[in-house]
Amino acid sequence: MLKTLFFKLVLGLWFVAWAPIMLVGLVSKRLNRFIVTTNARGVLMLARYIGGIKYDIHWPANEENGVPAKPNGNVRLDGKSIIAAKHMSIMEVAILETNIPNSFFIVKRELLWIPIYGWAFWRMGLQPVNRARGATNMKKLTDAVAKKIMDGMVLIIFPEGTRVKPGMRIPLKRGLLFLAESLKLPILPVGTDTGLYWPKRGRMHRGTANVYFEPELPCTATLDEISDAINRHSA
Numbered sequence: 001m002l003k004t005l006f007f008k009l010v011l012g013l014w015f016v017a018w019a020p021i022m023l024v025g026l027v028s029k030r031l032n033r034f035i036v037t038t039n040a041r042g043v044l045m046l047a048r049y050i051g052g053i054k055y056d057i058h059w060p061a062n063e064e065n066g067v068p069a070k071p072n073g074n075v076r077l078d079g080k081s082i083i084a085a086k087h088m089s090i091m092e093v094a095i096l097e098t099n100i101p102n103s104f105f106i107v108k109r110e111l112l113w114i115p116i117y118g119w120a121f122w123r124m125g126l127q128p129v130n131r132a133r134g135a136t137n138m139k140k141l142t143d144a145v146a147k148k149i150m151d152g153m154v155l156i157i158f159p160e161g162t163r164v165k166p167g168m169r170i171p172l173k174r175g176l177l178f179l180a181e182s183l184k185l186p187i188l189p190v191g192t193d194t195g196l197y198w199p200k201r202g203r204m205h206r207g208t209a210n211v212y213f214e215p216e217l218p219c220t221a222t223l224d225e226i227s228d229a230i231n232r233h234s235a
């Protein structure tokens with residue numbers, strides 16, 4: 001438990017130390033993204049050297065007998081698909097951000113109200129959503145997302161809507177289906193077991209966290225099909 005407390009202390013100091021740098025980065029969208037991504041890489045570095053947590057990314061098999069070490073033809077990271085990911089920890093957020101160029105997340109709007117960091121997230125293109133407005137906000141959200149995708153950005157969404165514990169499976173939000181069907185984009189499910197090593201609460205554990213990119217699903221896939229894919233290899 002002392003290791004976990006020490007890591008959280010160092011992580012807090014890391015975020016404080018980076019705040020002035022993030023503020024400077026606001027002058028340029030390109031510089032802002034570089035700084036945010038570098039910050040995320042630093043978080044993963046701290047997790048590795050203080051928490052003892054490495055990570056590995058697994059891509060779908062290209063052949064029956066092999067799993068390639070990099071994306072193959074079944075995986076699209078060019079913005080022409082919606083990445084729907086399991087959310088267990090800050091860790092997979094940092095992993096996805098640093099490994100998927102020009103990506104953006106749909107987040108609750110309150111996150112962008114955080115001084116400096118929230119401004120930086122807005123500057124890099126994170127898309128806020130007002131959960132209180134529900135369905136009445138979806139048309140506006142879809143138009144904003146479509147514009148970002150047309151600009152070459154890649155959408156990452158956490159369809160469960162919150163961080164979950166290992167072994168926990170909750171219904172996916174229907175907003176994912178609305179976006180996929182409206183934009184006619186396939187869905188790229190992503191599973192993870194990061195919660196085993198860097199949980200939302202409690203102590204951290206040494207080991208290698210995994211992120212699993214599953215085969216693409218069509219925009220007409222059901223929530224159950226998407227949930228099965230996301231949870232296929234998740235903890």
